[in-house]
Amino acid sequence: MSSPARDSEPHRRTRRDHASETAEDYVEAVAELIAARSACRVTDLAKRFGVSHVTVNRIVARLQGEGLLATAPYQPISLTAKGKRLAAKCKQRHEIVYRFLLSIGIDEATAAIDAEGIEHHVSPKTLRRFEELTD
Amino acid sequence: MSSPARDSEPHRRTRRDHASETAEDYVEAVAELIAARSACRVTDLAKRFGVSHVTVNRIVARLQGEGLLATAPYQPISLTAKGKRLAAKCKQRHEIVYRFLLSIGIDEATAAIDAEGIEHHVSPKTLRRFEELTD
DNA sequence: GCCGAAATGTAGCGATTGCTACATCTGTGC
DNA sequence: GCACAGATGTAGCAATCGCTACATTTCGGC
Numbered sequence: 001m002s003s004p005a006r007d008s009e010p011h012r013r014t015r016r017d018h019a020s021e022t023a024e025d026y027v028e029a030v031a032e033l034i035a036a037r038s039a040c041r042v043t044d045l046a047k048r049f050g051v052s053h054v055t056v057n058r059i060v061a062r063l064q065g066e067g068l069l070a071t072a073p074y075q076p077i078s079l080t081a082k083g084k085r086l087a088a089k090c091k092q093r094h095e096i097v098y099r100f101l102l103s104i105g106i107d108e109a110t111a112a113i114d115a116e117g118i119e120h121h122v123s124p125k126t127l128r129r130f131e132e133l134t135d
Numbered sequence: 136m137s138s139p140a141r142d143s144e145p146h147r148r149t150r151r152d153h154a155s156e157t158a159e160d161y162v163e164a165v166a167e168l169i170a171a172r173s174a175c176r177v178t179d180l181a182k183r184f185g186v187s188h189v190t191v192n193r194i195v196a197r198l199q200g201e202g203l204l205a206t207a208p209y210q211p212i213s214l215t216a217k218g219k220r221l222a223a224k225c226k227q228r229h230e231i232v233y234r235f236l237l238s239i240g241i242d243e244a245t246a247a248i249d250a251e252g253i254e255h256h257v258s259p260k261t262l263r264r265f266e267e268l269t270d
Numbered sequence: 271g272c273c274g275a276a277a278t279g280t281a282g283c284g285a286t287t288g289c290t291a292c293a294t295c296t297g298t299g300c
Numbered sequence: 301g302c303a304c305a306g307a308t309g310t311a312g313c314a315a316t317c318g319c320t321a322c323a324t325t326t327c328g329g330c
Binding site: 048050101106107113116117118120126129133 | 152153183185236240245246249251253260261
């Protein structure tokens with residue numbers, strides 16, 4: 001568009017999201033871990049994300065403060081209603097991106113990696129288009 | 136695939152990239168600004184990314200330390216050979232993603248925003264596929 | 271040449287996400 | 301019931317990216 005700044009909007013929006021990306025990843029992981037093994041522990045998340053349990057601890061505390069997760073000292077982690085809603089939305093979006101990548105011929109391993117990175121940056125419009133094109 | 140950790144690889148890779156994403160965005164912006172107005176100043180970058188000049192300052196200093204940018208106090212910012220190479224690669228990748236989004240029917244404004252967010256997370260394999268499918 | 275506005279630099283703060291090292295709790299096996 | 305391994309919590313460090321406030325430099329207009 002304009003040559004001077006070209007477009008500060010896209011960048012600003014992209015960066016803004018970094019905080020919520022973590023929330024989305026964690027909420028989705030908690031949902032999956034609970035579904036898979038009926039309980040989600042700090043260690044599970046640490047393994048899942050490949051970070052130390054300390055990092056998980058702090059992030060879980062933050063997300064609890066944001067009303068997405070619920071937990072108590074030495075207790076498993078669960079999702080609040082708000083967290084469940086977010087997790088469902090993220091799971092759906094993740095699936096759409098993943099299936100779209102498969103549909104255009106990307107192998108499963110690559111699609112899995114790319115979907116993780118891409119999912120947070122796909123607008124509703126593009127997501128809908130992905131869905132339509134997956135058929 | 137394994138149920139316990141499912142896949143810590145994708146996540147780790149996604150997060151690892153956050154540092155280099157900034158480098159890529161800045162290098163690309165510097166290249167464009169130099170092309171557009173023959174010089175890139177701190178203020179230009181601040182406007183472009185919608186952040187304060189202080190933030191730009193620190194990031195430029197870091198990228199200079201990484202051998203991507205060159206500058207001197209109160210002087211314009213230029214790209215090193217390494218920086219130019221990275222900028223070219225990023226520009227190309229950005230264009231591919233952007234054109235792909237357009238080709239599947241996304242409007243320009245949305246495609247611009249999504250491309251900014253997505254470009255850093257697209258593997259070479261997927262990128263090549265995007266390119267093939269854009270025709 | 272001087273002056274003021276704009277650009278740039280510096281100091282110092284906060285949030286987020288990493289880590290290691292160490293402390294504490296839990297639960298299992300004996 | 302106890303001890304020990306593993307899980308969890310806490311303290312304190314670093315890097316990155318934001319900011320405001322203030323200091324300094326540069327540059328154009330007079």
